[in-house]
Structure formats: structure tokens, C-alpha cells
Amino acid sequence: xxxxxxxxxxxxxxxxxxxxxxxxxxxxxxxxxxxxxxxxxxxxxxxxxxxxxxxxxxxxxxxxxxxxxxxxxxxxxxxxxxxxxxxxxxxxxxxxxxxxxxxxxxxxxxxxxxxxxxxxxxxxxxxxxxxxxxxxxxx
Amino acid sequence: xxxxxxxxxxxxxxxxxxxxxxxxxxxxxxxxxxxxxxxxxxxxxxxxxxxxxxxxxxxxxxxxxxxxxxxxxxxxxxxxxxxxxxxxxxxxxxxxxxxxxxxxxxxxxxxxxxxxxxxxxxxxxxxxxxxxxxxxxxxxxxxxxxxxxxxxxxxxxxxxxxxxxxxxxxxxxxxxxxxxxxxxxxxxxxxxxxxxxxxxxxxxxxxxxxxxxxxxxxxxxxxxxxxxxxxxxxxxxxxxxxxxxxxxxxxxxxxxxxxxxxxxxxxxxxxxxxxxxxxxxxxxxxxxxxxxxxxxxxxxxxxxxxxxxxxxxxxxxxxxxxxxxxxxxxxxxxxxxxxxxxxxxxxxxxxxxxxxxxxxxxxxxxxxxxxxxxxxxxxxxxxxxxxxxxxxxxxxxxxxxx
Numbered sequence: 001x002x003x004x005x006x007x008x009x010x011x012x013x014x015x016x017x018x019x020x021x022x023x024x025x026x027x028x029x030x031x032x033x034x035x036x037x038x039x040x041x042x043x044x045x046x047x048x049x050x051x052x053x054x055x056x057x058x059x060x061x062x063x064x065x066x067x068x069x070x071x072x073x074x075x076x077x078x079x080x081x082x083x084x085x086x087x088x089x090x091x092x093x094x095x096x097x098x099x100x101x102x103x104x105x106x107x108x109x110x111x112x113x114x115x116x117x118x119x120x121x122x123x124x125x126x127x128x129x130x131x132x133x134x135x136x137x138x139x
Numbered sequence: 140x141x142x143x144x145x146x147x148x149x150x151x152x153x154x155x156x157x158x159x160x161x162x163x164x165x166x167x168x169x170x171x172x173x174x175x176x177x178x179x180x181x182x183x184x185x186x187x188x189x190x191x192x193x194x195x196x197x198x199x200x201x202x203x204x205x206x207x208x209x210x211x212x213x214x215x216x217x218x219x220x221x222x223x224x225x226x227x228x229x230x231x232x233x234x235x236x237x238x239x240x241x242x243x244x245x246x247x248x249x250x251x252x253x254x255x256x257x258x259x260x261x262x263x264x265x266x267x268x269x270x271x272x273x274x275x276x277x278x279x280x281x282x283x284x285x286x287x288x289x290x291x292x293x294x295x296x297x298x299x300x301x302x303x304x305x306x307x308x309x310x311x312x313x314x315x316x317x318x319x320x321x322x323x324x325x326x327x328x329x330x331x332x333x334x335x336x337x338x339x340x341x342x343x344x345x346x347x348x349x350x351x352x353x354x355x356x357x358x359x360x361x362x363x364x365x366x367x368x369x370x371x372x373x374x375x376x377x378x379x380x381x382x383x384x385x386x387x388x389x390x391x392x393x394x395x396x397x398x399x400x401x402x403x404x405x406x407x408x409x410x411x412x413x414x415x416x417x418x419x420x421x422x423x424x425x426x427x428x429x430x431x432x433x434x435x436x437x438x439x440x441x442x443x444x445x446x447x448x449x450x451x452x453x454x455x456x457x458x459x460x461x462x463x464x465x466x467x468x469x470x471x472x473x474x475x476x477x478x479x480x481x482x483x484x485x486x487x488x489x490x491x492x493x494x495x496x497x498x499x500x501x502x503x504x505x506x507x508x509x510x511x512x513x514x515x516x517x518x519x520x521x522x523x524x525x526x527x528x529x530x531x532x533x534x535x536x537x538x539x540x541x
Contacts, residue, residue, distance in 0.1 A: 012272075025386075025388075025389045026269070026388070026389075027386070027389060033384040033385065033386065033389045034384055034389060034390070053287065054283040054284070054286045054287040054290070054393075055283070055286060055335075056279060056282030056283050056285075056286055056334045056335050056336075056337075057282070057332075057334065057335045058274065058275075058276060058278065058279040058282065058333075058334050059331075059332055059333055059334065059335075060255060060256070060259065060276075060278065060333050060334075061256070061259075061274055061276070062256055062257070062259045062260030062263055062274065062276060063256050063257060063260050064260070064274075065260075065274030066274070069273075069274045069279070071273065071274075071275065071279055071282075071283065072283075073283055073287075073388060073393075084388045085388050086270060086273070086275065086283065086387065086388040087273045088273045088274065099335055103286070103287075103290050115272045115273055115274065116272060116273075116274050121260060122192070122257070122260040122261050122263075122264050123264050123271060127268075128268040128271070128272065129268070129272065130272050131272075132269070132272055132273065
């Protein structure tokens with residue numbers, strides 16, 4: 001695991017948390033983002049495959065972000081429900097300019113130290129952490 | 140109870156004026172259109188999302204009060220792209236509480252000077268850090284939502300194109316709109332891909348512009364009317380705002396916006412209306428699919444059925460349910476007579492006020508050739524980010540029984 005840079009409300013880890021009301025999230029915030037109750041359970045999903053729920057290729061990217069930037073919302077199955085996360089897909093998700101990942105495909109998390117170039121980004125590099133997991137298609 | 144007695148707007152588009160100049164222009168139009176003397180304005184509420192971040196005036200409320208010659212206390216209200224409605228809500232609170240009798244609310248944004256890449260990054264800084272680090276932008280969210288909407292409902296890519304076509308057609312009758320050209324479905328479907336499956340014409344443009352409204356209390360309105368004032372008046376029947384999670388992936392689904400549903404519920408309840416009472420609706424259609432999702436969350440269609448709006452002429456209008464002040468049967472009012480964000484343009488913190496300006500002008504029959512016949516109840520929905528917050532406003536014609 002890479003250490004987080006400050007408490008920015010966005011975990012660089014892939015740890016699902018469950019609140020007292022049963023909501024799952026990847027939050028590292030102080031309470032459940034949906035209902036405000038205490039977070040009590042943690043499960044590391046960094047070695048777990050997830051299923052693509054939605055995917056896109058961002059083709060007009062901001063300064064400091066790769067072009068194109070394939071992205072997906074991925075759902076992970078847990079014992080009593082599911083948890084979802086939106087993030088970058090690995091480069092091989094785009095071939096000859098076309099997205100080759102679609103809803104229902106399996107992907108696995110791959111850690112990347114820096115997801116975008118902070119020198120080019122509007123937000124200052126000290127504003128938050130920049131590492132995180134991309135999702136790689138499982139062949 | 141607060142009443143709107145005057146409105147002002149700049150034209151929306153790629154403009155040469157600075158942020159402060161744009162906001163002053165709209166404010167002066169609004170004051171000059173009214174019977175109110177500027178030194179009789181008790182409070183100024185300014186709305187601007189990213190002025191300093193975009194290299195414009197920071198703390199624009201102080202620039203404005205000084206430039207406009209308003210002695211009443213000024214403040215700035217922020218709620219990202221829902222800043223306009225948030226400022227309007229603040230103005231209503233000042234009047235409803237009895238603190239102020241006359242309040243000027245002005246929203247503005249200057250965006251085109253930065254170029255798309257930079258302005259997109261500045262706007263993206265409002266999203267959750269966990270999403271920002273992945274390079275997510277508002278258009279990228281839109282692409283994910285549209286992919287899911289098409290996969291999980293019976294909506295087609297062509298249905299989304301029809302949303303853009305409708306709004307561009309309506310904007311032709313709005314001289315303040317950014318776009319003054321018709322679009323065909325083919326134009327939309329052949330425009331460059333921005334975030335698959337969405338293309339350039341699925342999105343609102345980058346826009347400069349400002350809008351302003353002047354609101355007064357019951358007492359002040361009565362005094363004005365007794366002294367012979369003849370301006371059009373609309374009533375603020377309700378303004379309700381609610382929030383949702385900051386990170387979109389923390390929600391059950393991005394296809395239904397809790398902030399819209401709950402602000403709708405509160406606003407309809409406070410105003411005592413149902414969807415059947417609404418004559419005109421201004422939506423926050425930052426991208427095409429969002430217009431359909433809002434129609435569902437505002438109660439006009441059941442979940443996943445909003446695409447029926449663009450196929451309504453081939454639809455038999457069969458009802459598919461009802462609940463809390465909503466019909467869900469596709470009986471829709473006139474939507475976005477202004478052209479909406481899609482074609483009127485979207486200067487972030489001015490948009491919510493531009494929606495109120497449109498409702499006021501519709502209710503007071505001041506909307507020119509786009510005036511909706513006998514419109515007495517209007518609703519506007521203004522969103523912050525992708526549903527981080529939503530504000531639903533109900534405006535109506537004073538004294539009209541429902």
C-alpha cells in the first residue's frame with residue numbers, strides 16, 4: 001500500500017468499508033458518506049477482480065491527464081452486497097482508438113504511483129494524494 | 140413570501156467583458172427594469188463559482204456593491220454550478236425572515252478565455268479528490284452515465300441526440316441564448332466523440348454570462364402596487380435544496396439523483412403542487428441524458444423511462460404509475476423554452492438565476508415569441524456537480540388558484 005498524502009477524503013488504497021447501516025464504500029472519510037453512521041468493517045480488495053458496470057473513453061482530457069483516458073465504474077461482490085468504484089482503465093482497454101471493454105467484463109486492480117501529472121494539473125500537488133488503482137481487463 | 144419584480148440578463152456566449160463587468164451589466168439591466176431605487180436595495184447576494192480560480196475577480200460581491208452603488212450588505216454564496224439557485228435561496232431567506240425588503244441577486248461566470256482543457260480542469264477541481272486523481276471530468280462522468288443509461292433502459296443513442304435537437308430548436312427563439320442554429324440528429328451523431336458514447340453536441344457549451352433578479356417582500360410589493368407600479372410579478376412558492384454524496388461511486392446508482400428527488404419532494408410539498416400543475420420546466424441539462432434522468436427524478440416519468448419524452452409523439456401516453464405528487468405518466472409541461480443549458484449556455488453560477496429569469500418571464504408573459512400560453516406555475520432544477528446538491532424552485536403567478 002502506498003501512504004496517503006494528507007486526509008483528502010479520497011483513499012489511495014482499495015479498502016471497502018461498511019457502515020452500521022450496511023452501506024459499503026471505498027471512503028476513508030470520518031463516517032459513511034451516505035448516512036453518516038460509523039464505519040466498522042474493512043476489506044482489502046486490491047487482489048480481487050471486479051465487474052465493469054459502465055465504461056467510457058475521455059477524449060478531451062484536462063491538463064496533466066493522459067489522452068485518451070479510458071475510465072470505468074467497477075462493481076466488487078462482497079458477502080452481503082456490492083461496492084463500486086470509478087477509476088482509470090489500463091491503456092490496453094483502448095485499441096486503435098476504440099474502447100474494448102464493456103459492461104460485464106472482468107477487470108483486476110493494478111496500483112499506479114501517480115495517476116496524472118500534478119505539475120500540469122490545476123490542483124496543487126500538496127492538495128491530495130495522486131496514487132491509486134487502475135483496472136486492467138482480465139483476458 | 141418573496142416576489143420577483145424584475146430580471147436582467149446578458150446574452151450568453153463568448154464575450155469580451157470581465158466577470159465583474161458581466162455581472163454589473165445584468166444587475167444594471169435588472170435595476171433599470173424595475174421601480175426600485177438602487178440605494179433602496181437592502182442586500183446583495185452574488186453567485187460566482189470559480190472567478191478567482193479562472194483568473195477573474197475574487198470576492199466579486201464587494202466589487203459589485205461598490206460598482207453598482209448598493210449600500211446594503213453584500214455576500215457571495217457558493218454551490219458550484221448550482222450557485223445561482225443557492226444565491227436565490229439565500230435571497231428568499233433574507234426576505235422571508237423579515238431582515239430585508241429588497242434584495243438583488245446576481246450570478247455570473249467568465250469561462251471562455253481559458254480554453255477548454257484548462258477550464259475543464261478548473262471545473263473538475265470541484266469533484267471528489269478520489270475522482271479528480273483519475274482525471275475524471277464532468278463530461279467523463281456524463282459518458283459513464285450515458286453508457287449505463289443506454290445499457291440499462293430502452294433508451295437509444297438516437298434518443299439522446301433528440302434531446303440536443305429539441306433544445307437547439309427552442310433556443311432559436313431566445314435572443315440571449317449562446318446557440319442560434321438548428322441541429323439535426325445527424326449533426327449530433329456525427330460530431331466528435333468527447334466521452335463515449337457522448338459527442339460534442341451532447342454537451343452544453345463553455346459560456347460567459349450573467350443573470351440577475353430583484354426580489355421584494357409582501358410589504359414592499361403592496362407599497363409598490365399601491366403607488367401605481369405596473370411591473371410583472373412572480374411569486375416564489377418554494378425553494379428547496381438537498382445534498383448527495385460527494386463521490387458519485389458512493390451512491391446506489393448514478394441513474395437517479397437523490398438530491399433531485401428530495402429537493403423535488405420538499406419543493407412540491409411546500410408549494411402544494413404536483414407535476415400536473417406545472418406549465419413550464421427549466422432543467423439542468425448539462426448533457427443530453429441528464430435531461431431524461433431529471434425528468435424521471437422530478438416525477439414526470441418512472442425510473443428508466445425518461446427517454447419516452449423524446450418519443451412522446453409516437454407514444455400512446457399510457458400511464459405507468461404514480462406516487463408522492465408525481466404522475467410518472469409522461470404528461471409533461473413545456474421543457475426548457477429557453478433552450479436549457481444545452482443551447483442557452485451554461486455560465487456555471489449564472490445558470491440557476493437564468494432559469495429563474497426564464498420562469499419569471501414566462502409567468503409574466505415577458506418571454507417574447509417563446510412565451511408559453513397561460514403559464515402560471517414554473518419549476519427550475521439546478522444541480523451542483525453531478526448531483527452533489529440540487530435546488531428545486533417553484534415559481535407561480537400571485538393570486539392564481541390551483
